[in-house]
Every structure is written in structure tokens, then in C-alpha cells.
Amino acid sequence: MTHGQPDDVQIERAGEQASPAAPNDQESVYHEQKVSWLELFFDLIFVVAFDQLAKRLGQTTGSAEHALNLAALAEFGLLFVAVWWAWAGNTTFAARYGNESRLYRWGTLAQLISLGMIALTLRGDLSDTGPAFALAYGAGRMIQAGMYWAVWRRGGEGAAFAGRMVLAFGAAAGLWLVSALLEGGSAAQIGLWCAALLIDVLTPVLSLPHQRRALPHEGHLPERVGLLQIIALGAIVTEIVGGSRQQALGWPNLLPALAAIVAVVALWRLYFDQARALPLLGARVEGRVGRMLAWLYGHLPFTLGVVVLGVGLGHGLAAAGAAEDALSQQLVAAALSGALLTLAFLRWNSLRVTHRFFPDRGLPALLLGAALAAGLAFVDLDTVGLHLAVAALTVGLALIVAGDPVTRRLGRLEEQVMERLERGQLSAMEDVPAGEGAAQRPGTAAGGRSSDTSA
Incomplete structure (x- = not known):
């Protein structure tokens, strides 16, 4: 098989996708899902994001006494978790609901813009770039909430899990957008960021039964x-x-x-x-x-x-x-x-x-x-x-x-x-x-x- 090319071509009606089987189903309904060019482009944006984070860490971890700056490390860790979770939100959606639909393509293109803005604001001091980072991240979360809302509205096996993700992403996006109104780098702003990320982390854990019908x-x-x-x-x-x-x-x-x-x-x-x-x-x-x-x-x-x-x-x-x-x-x-x-x-x-x-x-x-x-x-x-x-x-x-x-x-x-x-x-x-x-x-x-x- 040539890498990146299918062994055969299957023509399906527009909008139709094979749904994942429930656990223990005996009939095979599995299908091949290759990584698309759009997904590769999305992932490559993280080359820039990781480079910006690395430069940020390199510039701020050392104090005048050349000791580890724990506050700078904590700030770097928070930003890294946020960036990683932005990637995970897009990746798991594609793995659950497919990467060839118009919903995924247009949603990902919109996320590319918000992700580019996130990468632009990663190196600056949060006192200057905190509001812009929060606004860009909140916009990305709103886009993901909208994508899950479309899945929930369509119904089907994965609708229950999608509905929970709409609530989670919507709540997290609201916290990010509200934090954009606060002083950059302030304790209140950082606290809202931590709360939003905590919602993102805990929601899949608290929704285990619903995920069985929407496995990646x-x-x-x-x-x-x-x-x-x-x-x-x-x-x-x-x-x-x-x-x-x-x-x-x-x-x-x-x-x-x-x-x-x-x-x-x-x-x-x-x-x-x-x-x-x-x-x-x-x-x-x-x-x-x-x-x-x-x-x-x-x-x-x-x-x-x-x-x-x-x-x-x-x-x-x-x-x-x-x-x-x-x-x-x-x-x-x-x-x-x-x-x-x-x-x-x-x-x-x-x-x-x-x-x-x-x-x-x-x-x-x-x-x-x-x-x-x-x-x-x-x-x-x-x-x-x-x-x-x-x-x-x-x-x-x-x-x-x-x-x-x-x-x-x-x-x-x-x-x-x-x-x-x-x-x-x-x-x-x-x-x-x-x-x-x-x-x-x-x-x-x-x-x-x-x-x-x-x-």
C-alpha cells in the first residue's frame, strides 16, 4: 500500500459515515480513517506553539542567581496544558465523529485562526498578552462547542456524549471569555483559566458511560x-x-x-x-x-x-x-x-x-x-x-x-x-x-x- 493512499475506493453518499460499533458487537462495521491533509496542517501549527512555549521557558526559568523560577515554571505548565488541550479537543472530535464531514472541515479551519492567535500570544508577558490569549482560546472553545452542538442536534448514538461536551466546552469558553476582561496575568484571570481547564479535564472522566456509544x-x-x-x-x-x-x-x-x-x-x-x-x-x-x-x-x-x-x-x-x-x-x-x-x-x-x-x-x-x-x-x-x-x-x-x-x-x-x-x-x-x-x-x-x- 502506498502511504497516505487507500487500497481501494469506496463511493458513499454525501453525509453518510459508518458509525462505530458498540462494545461486544459481533458484526464488524469498522472502516479505515486516514489522517487528512487538514489534520496534518492543524498539527503542524503546534510546531509554532511548541517553539513559542520553549522560548518562553528558556527566557523565564532562570533568575539572576541562575535558580529555577518556580512561578515561571508553573505559568509555562498552565499554558502548555491549555495548548495541549486545544489540540486534544480537535483530535478526539475527529476520531469520534469523522474527519471528512463539512462540519469538521469548516470547524477546523476556524480553529486554525484562533490557534494562530494563541501561538502569537504565547511568548509575551501575560500582563500584556493575557487578555488576547484568553480571547483567542475562548473563541476556539466556542467553535468546538458549536461542533459538538451540531452532532447533538443530529442525534444518534453519540448524541448523549456530545450534549455533555456542549455544556462543558460552552462553560469553559465562557470562563475564558470572561477572563479576557480581567487584568492580564492577575490571580483572578489565572484562577478562571484553571477552572476552565479543570472542567475540560473532568468532563470526559465523569461521562464514561456515555462515551461507550461514541468511542474514538x-x-x-x-x-x-x-x-x-x-x-x-x-x-x-x-x-x-x-x-x-x-x-x-x-x-x-x-x-x-x-x-x-x-x-x-x-x-x-x-x-x-x-x-x-x-x-x-x-x-x-x-x-x-x-x-x-x-x-x-x-x-x-x-x-x-x-x-x-x-x-x-x-x-x-x-x-x-x-x-x-x-x-x-x-x-x-x-x-x-x-x-x-x-x-x-x-x-x-x-x-x-x-x-x-x-x-x-x-x-x-x-x-x-x-x-x-x-x-x-x-x-x-x-x-x-x-x-x-x-x-x-x-x-x-x-x-x-x-x-x-x-x-x-x-x-x-x-x-x-x-x-x-x-x-x-x-x-x-x-x-x-x-x-x-x-x-x-x-x-x-x-x-x-x-x-x-x-x-
Whole structure:
């Protein structure tokens, strides 16, 4: 199959879309849902957003004493969660209700404008840009509320969940728009932002029963999430190149830059070696929506850790003294530890979906790696030593996870579940034998299935 092109062409009436099956349905009604050009464009806007956030963190985390500025870190974290959630709102809508309808296309085009305004306001001080950021974000949330309202008004299986999202997005949008009238960066404005984000986070958790009739596409959502991780990992390379430009080009600078790039490649391998669709398949087969949400929510700290890691590595290369080295070292240690800990959680979440015991060595290796990464903050290392240590740790973990038979078994299990779902022959995860299978290819969905291919 040519990447990005369907194997065959199916002509359907305008406006008709296959609806996802309810859990335990025996008849297969699955269809392939590829990522569209519009979705790729939408995701690429986050290259700008992540770059703006990275520059913001790099400019504000250090005080005159070169210590971590906790207030600046908290502000960065709040803005990052808001940006990530703007992406998640669009992505999950497309995965639930399709990405080819006029509703999605026009709604996403409108969101692109609001997202562009969000990216423009990310670098400035909130005292100046806070109202504009709130206005742009509130407008984006209103657009998403309108899209869910259209789904609710149309009725059908996903209408109940869509109705709850209309209320949630509408309430959150109202808080964002009201906060635009307040003083930029004030405690009242930040408090309204936190309340709005809390509504967004809690609504899917409190609507678990309704989500069983509006499950996201088990092939499309992992692909969109994977694309965002590629964007975040690419942002590390941008930070590495930008940091290297601050120093003379020579081996003292090239060696740590090369080590950082090797670490990025290892992190890519660690992420894409995971069986990324199993939690969504478990939700489809058995209605276990909580594990699917745990999978989705778990990507927030991973993406955050990757972006912060890029800032730490880039500033280490640009550092001109021991104090700056120490600050970068703290960022790198915390970010890498958080990213590895999140990978361990994602692996554990996939393991528990299978209802099987696997003698896994990848999970304890990731947990140990997270502890070792955190320990880097307490060792006196210069930039070269730190980057070499990070590269050695991530490469070692990537080799352990890639060589673990459990990684191949999880991939084979995911492939078999997908194949049986296509034939409508699966009612529970226990119905599928956990065979050894072929080795999983990195960069594809587990089990050798291309990440843009689903039932």
C-alpha cells in the first residue's frame, strides 16, 4: 500500500459515515480513517506553539542567581496544558465523529485562526498578552462547542456524549471569555483559566458511560497522537541546533549536540515500540473507557517532558558558565525522568488491558531509567558529561525494550485483536491467544500494522 493512499475506493453518499460499533458487537462495521491533509496542517501549527512555549521557558526559568523560577515554571505548565488541550479537543472530535464531514472541515479551519492567535500570544508577558490569549482560546472553545452542538442536534448514538461536551466546552469558553476582561496575568484571570481547564479535564472522566456509544477510532487516534509526539521530538532537534549556534563550531560543541540527537532517536524508538492501540481496542471490545482515557491523558505529561527536555538540552549547549550548566542539568533530569515514567505508565496500561501476565523486563527497566534520570540532577556534570549520560541511558533503555519478547507479544496481540475485529469474531480480549509473532517495526502501530491503517 502506498502511504497516505487507500487500497481501494469506496463511493458513499454525501453525509453518510459508518458509525462505530458498540462494545461486544459481533458484526464488524469498522472502516479505515486516514489522517487528512487538514489534520496534518492543524498539527503542524503546534510546531509554532511548541517553539513559542520553549522560548518562553528558556527566557523565564532562570533568575539572576541562575535558580529555577518556580512561578515561571508553573505559568509555562498552565499554558502548555491549555495548548495541549486545544489540540486534544480537535483530535478526539475527529476520531469520534469523522474527519471528512463539512462540519469538521469548516470547524477546523476556524480553529486554525484562533490557534494562530494563541501561538502569537504565547511568548509575551501575560500582563500584556493575557487578555488576547484568553480571547483567542475562548473563541476556539466556542467553535468546538458549536461542533459538538451540531452532532447533538443530529442525534444518534453519540448524541448523549456530545450534549455533555456542549455544556462543558460552552462553560469553559465562557470562563475564558470572561477572563479576557480581567487584568492580564492577575490571580483572578489565572484562577478562571484553571477552572476552565479543570472542567475540560473532568468532563470526559465523569461521562464514561456515555462515551461507550461514541468511542474514538482505534486506528485514527493513535496516529494523530503519534504525529504530535513526532512534532515534540522534532522540537528537541530545533532547540539543539539553536543552542549550538551560540558557540563556536568544534568538537567541544559537536560532541554533546550529537549525543543529544542520539537521545532523541532513542526516545522515538522507546515511544513507537509501545503497543499504542491496545487501550483503545480494549475500550472497543470490552467497554473499558477508563483505560483508554488513561492512555490519552498519559500523553500530556510525556509531551510536556519532551518539550522541556529540548529546552534543557538546547540551553546546555548554549551555556557559557557553570551556573547555566547547573540550571540546564536540573531541567534535563526532571524532564527525562518524567518522560520515562510516563512511558512506563503507558506500557503498564497496555499490559493490564490484555488480562494476561507477561514476564516483562521493559517496565522495570523504564522505572529504573526514570530513577537514574532523576539522579542526574544530583551529580556534578558539565554539558558534555550530561548529554553523554542522557544518550547512554536512553539508548540502553531503547535496546532493552526493543529486545524484550513482551514488546513483540504485545504487538502481535494488538495485530490479532484488530484482525478479529475486522471479521467480527471477537467479544473479549481473552479470546485472542498471545502469540510471539513477528518483531514489531518501529514507527508503525504495534504488530507490524501501519499506523495509518485500521479496521
